[in-house]
Amino acid sequence: MGEQPIFTTRAHVFQIDPNTKKNWMPASKQAVTVSYFYDSTRNSYRIISVDGAKVIINSTITPNMTFTKTSQKFGQWADSRANTVFGLGFSSEQQLTKFAEKFQEVKEAAKLARDKSQEKIETSSNHSQASSVNGTDDEKASHGPAETHLKSENEKLKLALTQSASNVKKWEIELQTLRESNARLTAALQESAASVDQWKKQFSICRDENDRLRTKIEELEEQCNEINKEKERNAQLSRRLEALESEIQEKERELKDLRKQGEIIPQLMSECDFVTEKLEASERENQNLEDKVRSLRTDIEESKHRQRHLKMELKNFLEVLDGKIDDLHDFRRGLSKLGTEN
Numbered sequence: 085m086g087e088q089p090i091f092t093t094r095a096h097v098f099q100i101d102p103n104t105k106k107n108w109m110p111a112s113k114q115a116v117t118v119s120y121f122y123d124s125t126r127n128s129y130r131i132i133s134v135d136g137a138k139v140i141i142n143s144t145i146t147p148n149m150t151f152t153k154t155s156q157k158f159g160q161w162a163d164s165r166a167n168t169v170f171g172l173g174f175s176s177e178q179q180l181t182k183f184a185e186k187f188q189e190v191k192e193a194a195k196l197a198r199d200k201s202q203e204k205i206e207t208s209s210n211h212s213q214a215s216s217v218n219g220t221d222d223e224k225a226s227h228g229p230a231e232t233h234l235k236s237e238n239e240k241l242k243l244a245l246t247q248s249a250s251n252v253k254k255w256e257i258e259l260q261t262l263r264e265s266n267a268r269l270t271a272a273l274q275e276s277a278a279s280v281d282q283w284k285k286q287f288s289i290c291r292d293e294n295d296r297l298r299t300k301i302e303e304l305e306e307q308c309n310e311i312n313k314e315k316e317r318n319a320q321l322s323r324r325l326e327a328l329e330s331e332i333q334e335k336e337r338e339l340k341d342l343r344k345q346g347e348i349i350p351q352l353m354s355e356c357d358f359v360t361e362k363l364e365a366s367e368r369e370n371q372n373l374e375d376k377v378r379s380l381r382t383d384i385e386e387s388k389h390r391q392r393h394l395k396m397e398l399k400n401f402l403e404v405l406d407g408k409i410d411d412l413h414d415f416r417r418g419l420s421k422l423g424t425e426n
Contacts, residue, residue, distance in 0.1 A: 087130075091120040091186045093179055097133055097140050098171035102274070108171055111140040118172060118183075120145075120190055127197040129190045131170075141170055147195035151187040159184060 095118050097111040118133040118141065133141035143163045151161045159180055160171040174180045 087121045087123040089119045090122050090190075091183075093118055093174070093183055095175075095179070095183075096173035097135070098173065099140075100169040100171070102168070111135070115175070116140070120186055127201070129194050142166070143170060145187070145190050145194050147191060147198060149187075149191060151184050151191075153180060153184060156180070161187070 094115045096115050097118065098108040099111050101107040101109050112133075112135045116133055116135045118131065121130045121132055122128075123130070129145040131141055131143045131145065132139070143161075143166060149161055149163070151159055153159045154171075156177045157174045157180055158171060159174075160169055162169045172180075172183065174183070
């Protein structure tokens with residue numbers, strides 16, 4: 085039948101850093117398939133994981149191995165043959181639990197297979213020794229009734245020993261193959277570590293270049309802002325220049341008008357002198373008129389004063405006249421009275 089998968093899951097694969105023996109190094113960029121394989125011809129179990137064309141896990145399960153849960157989603161085991169420690173990161177705690185249970189089950193099965201193999205080797209060895217002893221006794225004794233049966237058993241034991249030796253050679257070849265595979269895996273691991281260091285250096289260079297480019301971009305943005313501000317200032321200056329040109333054109337038109345007016349300035353000067361003379365004459369006339377107005381006002385005031393005085397005199401005269409009229413009436417009444425008496 086050969087080697088067949090008995091359990092498959094998906095996880096992120098890690099290996100311990102061979103230099104520090106503390107830090108984890110990712111063996112896969114993403115979650116990959118991790119499978120348990122059973123080899124019926126060798127009665128052995130292995131954990132195998134392949135990322136593309138690269139084998140990242142090739143670990144034969146032995147009874148001495150232990151799978152340890154270090155967190156709710158992470159577990160690890162040490163492989164002395166591969167001289168490394170494998171780590172698996174799962175997407176859920178249930179997947180980790182199933183993988184750990186399968187590891188324990190496969191570990192027990194590997195232990196039983198080892199025990200059975202040892203029992204077969206011991207049994208074959210005992211039978212071989214018994215056959216050797218019995219053969220000697222048979223040679224010393226005469227032909228007994230069990231001679232044929234013992235020879236048959238002896239042949240079977242020899243065949244079992246031959247088969248066992250063949251299996252030992254096969255296991256030695258497999259062990260050598262595994263050692264070569266581990267050596268290739270170790271070389272691949274070292275190459276991967278060197279690649280990681282190279283990637284780290286490239287990442288550091290890219291990060292520095294990124295920082296430099298970011299700084300350059302910020303400087304360019306600042307320069308663009310300055311250019312935009314300069315463009316805005318230029319636009320403002322252009323508008324101001326247009327306004328000034330418009331003002332200059334307006335001033336030029338005003339200057340032309342002034343020049344035209346300057347041509348008629350002598351005439352205006354003569355007219356201005358004539359007007360000035362007339363204005364001076366008018367001012368003199370106004371001054372005379374003002375003098376006359378003040379004289380009239382004075383005469384009016386004097387006339388008003390005389391009128392008030394005459395009114396008072398007239399009032400006094402009227403009062404005196406009224407008194408005299410009253411006296412005259414009294415005199416008339418006295419005359420009338422005298423006439424009546426006479």
